[in-house]
Amino acid sequence: MTPNSEHSSEPLDPQFQRDLEKSGIPQEKWHRFSQHGLGTLIPKMGIFFEELTAEYTVATMPVAENTQPGGLLHGGASAALLETLGSFAANEATPEGYVAVGTELNISHVRSATSGLVRGTCIALKIGRRQCVHRIDITDEHGKLISTGRMTNSIIPRR
Structure with a gap:
């Protein structure tokens, strides 16, 4: 997973985006996780x-x-x-x-x-x-x- 910087306009890494979606994180909040990621425990x-x-x-x-x-x-x-x-x-x-x-x-x-x-x-x-x-x-x-x-x-x- 390679999250993008918080202010980047680049698309998110597809696996990172799937993890966010699978965890129910609302799309408007994805930017809060783009710099440091979601971690591995939540999806597991x-x-x-x-x-x-x-x-x-x-x-x-x-x-x-x-x-x-x-x-x-x-x-x-x-x-x-x-x-x-x-x-x-x-x-x-x-x-x-x-x-x-x-x-x-x-x-x-x-x-x-x-x-x-x-x-x-x-x-x-x-x-x-x-x-x-x-x-x-x-x-x-x-x-x-x-x-x-x-x-x-x-x-x-x-x-």
Whole structure:
């Protein structure tokens, strides 16, 4: 994958474009990922964004292929979904030339999931100039809480 610079008018690398489409990233937001890419974890885990704003972000993830040996949704997969939502939401709030980087993540697992999709819902608790804090709940297809947590991001100059 060879993402283009943020301000480039050149077309995106076809594989990069497919990854963005497969992950549900709205086309009007692709420029935010063109400089540094989407990463490899999101496509591998099947994370799909339904909504993406600084204040409210929603994504789904299949339980299948993200399980621990006992067949339950892996706690690390839930944590990865939580961190992805919090980081993406925080980066929606950053001005040009800055990036949000995770500084704290906490998660509590309250129920297991064995099949279907889980949905992460991320709500901003604080959006500031130097820090963003989001609460993220992960629920199953019946709306039952699987995991809950909080993500703190610091806003720093992009290198």
